[in-house]
Amino acid sequence: MSGQMNKPPTRRSFLDLILAVGSLLTTAAVSIPGLMYLWPAAKGGGPAKVEVEGADQMTPGQGKTIQVGSQAVVVVRHRSGFKAYSAVCTHLGCLVTWDSPTKSFLCPCHAAVFDENGKVVSGPPPAPLPEFVVKEIGDKVFVSAA
Amino acid sequence: MMGLVNTVKQFFDDRYDTKLAGELISKQAFKRLPPHTGWLHVLGSLSLLLFISQTITGIMLLIYYRPTPEAAHKSIQYITAEVQFGWLYRQIHAWGASMMIFAVILHMIRTFFMGAYKKPRELTWVTGVILFILTITFGFTGYLLPWNQIAFWATTVGTESASKVPVIGDWLQYFLRGGDAVTGETLSRFFVVHVILLPWALTGVIAVHLFLMRLSNLATLERVGEEAPLKPEHGIPFFPVHVAKEGVVVMMMLAVLVTLSVVSPWEIGEPANALQTPPHIKPEWYFLPSYQLLKYFEGPYGALMGIIGCSVPFVLLLLWPFLDRGKERHPRKRPIAVGLGLFGLLGAMFLGYLGHISETEQTFFGQRYHITLKGWPVPLDDTADAEPPAH
Incomplete structure (x- = not known):
């Protein structure tokens, strides 16, 4: 197990990592503005x-x-x-x-x-x-x- | 004519493996159902057909409906009074909503008491409960769209209940309403959820539900794990026998929908007024049990306890196949599950009835009673209203 952990990253594992992080960032970049869009814009209503x-x-x-x-x-x-x-x-x-x-x-x-x-x-x-x-x-x- | 059919057939045969597609379709169409499959097994199809009816009538209504506080109520009046057959489509849509929820509940009752939720059909049941929740949400979001007094205040009370959810309650309410109060923002949100999100969500879950159902076939009343393989000569063919039953049900459903639409039409009601709550507003029949239950919880944590009380049955329904792991399916051999089911069902009906008659006057065995908010009957002295005796 420890041997596996100490294994130096290969080009494939590095690309897998980049792909995983990229997917997460893309999901966040798409969903965060979407969620913010859905949150009601503050409106003052009538006079206070x-x-x-x-x-x-x-x-x-x-x-x-x-x-x-x-x-x-x-x-x-x-x-x-x-x-x-x-x-x-x-x-x-x-x-x-x-x-x-x-x-x-x-x-x-x-x-x-x-x-x-x-x-x-x-x-x-x-x-x-x-x-x-x-x-x-x-x-x-x-x-x-x- | 045949020449044209053959040309079309040849066109597809030259391009696709039509033999394989034909085999897949006939395998599903002529699939044998267990011998006990009867009229009670069309309730699922009835729910689906009502959903299709709701979709078609909903699209028809969308042509004239305007989802703004200024125009929504007027557009409903316009559909009802001016558009040809507009009244009919509106009525069928309104009655269809109630009937769809009723059909889904009956379908769940049949499935529960016949033990059809047990292994290997647990996920079919879970998707069914999700469909039930989505159907109720359809009812809740669609209720606001006419923008009348009852709709406005029922939505106010409903979304206010959301604020009692621990920790996220206030955010949830603000998000649902699109602001502090029920306004045009709420109408827009409910409109989008009702006509875009829910139909697609329901379609997706129905697809999974049907796929799982066809995969495991209908349940028999045999013990879990002891279901004998279905012999083709003993089964009932899906087509044409079961499909014919479904056809009969569709015609009956349409007859009932049109009859209800003509005999007991839904009122349009007064336009919404944000500065006046009408007296004694009550929700639709399917929310009456929750409405009545909420009345019994008072004090600082009353509403929270009420929400928990109203949520428990849904959580129990979702988890039920994993809680009841007994092997028996026959209702006579499952006294605890059947007893609990009957208790829940009769309890909900009793609460619903109390909600329906609360704050009204009723006569039982010749005695008039005022039914209080909580459903307690208070005898009324009729002599006060009686004519004085003649001398």
């Missing part, structure tokens, strides 16, 4: 900071779904001011809706319930709804990711 249209017409207890970047967000007007949470249920991605009478977010897919602070009350979601940043400037309301 969005003004809530018609915010001044919302009454306390009322909610509205808007889009911030690529995410759906529910903006709710409380007596103390506006709050915004991701509308994407942390269970399997359906969009929650704001239910004014119960002051909670409801998911239509698997009956999850979140309280007005986005915390899980019941159902399968593993985490609360992420909160978004709300800024009130004059009578305008802006929502952006935290």
Whole structure:
């Protein structure tokens, strides 16, 4: 065995090695750009900071779904001011809706319930709804990711 | 006419070894099948014929279908309302998808209970399970293409499930969707997978599956390693006897497809709206068992456990011929395998039924019940809705 390992390379074995390494390099050269091509190109989606249209017409207890970047967000007007949470249920991605009478977010897919602070009350979601940043400037309301 | 036929024959005879080719073809065409080969053995052919039907109707639909969020739903409406017989091809394609999955499942059930997956046909079974997985993937990717509300949100939930896979989940979801959310990028990806990648993958695996099947011939019910050589006078000729049965099945299949298309057409549905999830969305019947199972896993690792729970049956199916190494094939002599098979089958049907009736009202033995999300029946007080008694 050791004798075989110490054997000096022949012209044929050297060419075999070159062929094997060349095949590997060619495969990599063909497949790496292909895989990179398949990887989604990053897109910004919509603007990361969005003004809530018609915010001044919302009454306390009322909610509205808007889009911030690529995410759906529910903006709710409380007596103390506006709050915004991701509308994407942390269970399997359906969009929650704001239910004014119960002051909670409801998911239509698997009956999850979140309280007005986005915390899980019941159902399968593993985490609360992420909160978004709300800024009130004059009578305008802006929502952006935290 | 005969002169032309003879000229063509002579043309090939002068250039190729047509005698050898003829022998190969007749050997396959007149091959004898085991004497017990009956109507249950046409389920594989039925699956293949449905795939051919899906390919033909799919190509017809492609002529008018536009895979963009703006045009997809409208093009489906156009196919249905404007194109001559467009409604028929769309319906046959939609019903054919369900029927193909149903035929593949029936074919697998027949193979499982007759012990046909045992040595030397383990790889025929494994390629069959791969075909089953590919067929389901066909259903999942094709479901999004009409770009309606149900399709959009079913895909959102389906691809969100992928994010719960350990370590690579988020990357996998991003890759499948072509971004953070289900968008036109997702539609493009699913379109390419549905009309290019899967058809070729399925064709390749079908070729291997058929080659292996013809190589080992159909299994008998005799013990592994004790199969008596098939005497030609006892076997059933593939052509014309078995092929005739397949012909009958093709005609019945077409009759059922057209009848379903006319009697129970698939709705086009509302166009997809990324800012509104419709209430009580449910997946297609073949995903209902997984859909229902996922509901029972809650907490931080609930979705992960659910995914593992939904994957285990497929892994078991793939490995089954290597786990069950008993020599018996007859179902009466394999109580454990048959028991497990029945348990899995009835369990999946029960879960599917619960998924189907969950969040609805049902009447059992004269009592109305609200079926909860998890499938528990809650008795309803009918007196609240009843008319007040007349005085």
